[in-house]
Amino acid sequence: MRINLTSVFVDDQEKAARFYTDILGFVTKHDVPMGTDRWLTVVSPEAPDGTELLLEPSGHPAVKPYKDALVADGIPATSFAVDDVRAEFARLRGLGVRFTQEPADMGPVTTAVLDDTCGNLIQIAQYQ
Template identity: 85%
Template sequence: MKIHLTSVFVDDQAKALRFYTDVLGFVKKHDVPLGADRWLTVVSPEDPDGTELLLEPSGHPAVQPYRTALVRDGIPAASFAVDDVRAEFDRLRGLGVRFTQEPVETGSVTTAVLDDTCGNLIQIVHSA
């Protein structure tokens, strides 16, 4: 068994697609119209057949309280592996990304947390 798909709830799918592709560097995998919304997934360019991230519309009534609580408590909705957290932090900050946690080293793990502009906190992580 392996993880095929996971999701983050987003306020605006078009805005999320721009952020996740143009800023974070993912590539669009699926874009299927579903009425007012889309089945919109992105993948890592390093693993185009790997786990897909669904940029899921946040219209369900349970989503807003859930996301608000996570953001208020500083809890990331997802975690993405990078080769070098500090270098990625510098690159993303240079692109105007807002971080809620600058790089922190805890033993062999370094993390930072960013705002995805679509209602979520996202952690970037590297394990030595």
Template identity: 75%
Template structure:
């Protein structure tokens, strides 16, 4: 059986990303292993699923990463999507913390979505399944 154990987003700055993904979004650190140089194998998990899928906050050092991220952000395309119970509540909580949303909660039928800026070069979608 194959399973998804790690998925990743490229972050401009791992230190800054750690603060945003833990202090602001609410994830917790799972692994933080130095890789040489300033790079770390830095993963976070949801407190609701500490043994669930890990999100790797991956360094953006490769020259292809910058243009890739810039092109996605320009067209508003999220790097990944996280599930929440209540998009509106998260929108209000995160906005109060200074998070910039490029798309407020929007009812798309079976799902309500919103898109925020992770301050590390990515847009992130929050999704609440309603169906």
């Protein structure tokens, strides 16, 4: 068994698609119209057949309070692995990304947390 799909709830799929591809560097895997929403997934360009991230619409009534509570408590919705957190932090900050946590060493991992502009906090992590 392996994970092939995971998701983050996004307030605006088009805005999310731009952020996750143009800023974070993922590539679109699937973009299928489904009524007013889309089946919209992105993948790492380093693993185009790897785990897909579904940019899932936030339409369900339970989503907003859930996302608001996570953000209020500073809890990331998910975590992405990077080779160098400090370099990625500098690159993203240079592109205007807002961070809620600057790079911090936490034992065997260095993390930073960013705002994805779509209602989520996202952690980037480098494992030593």
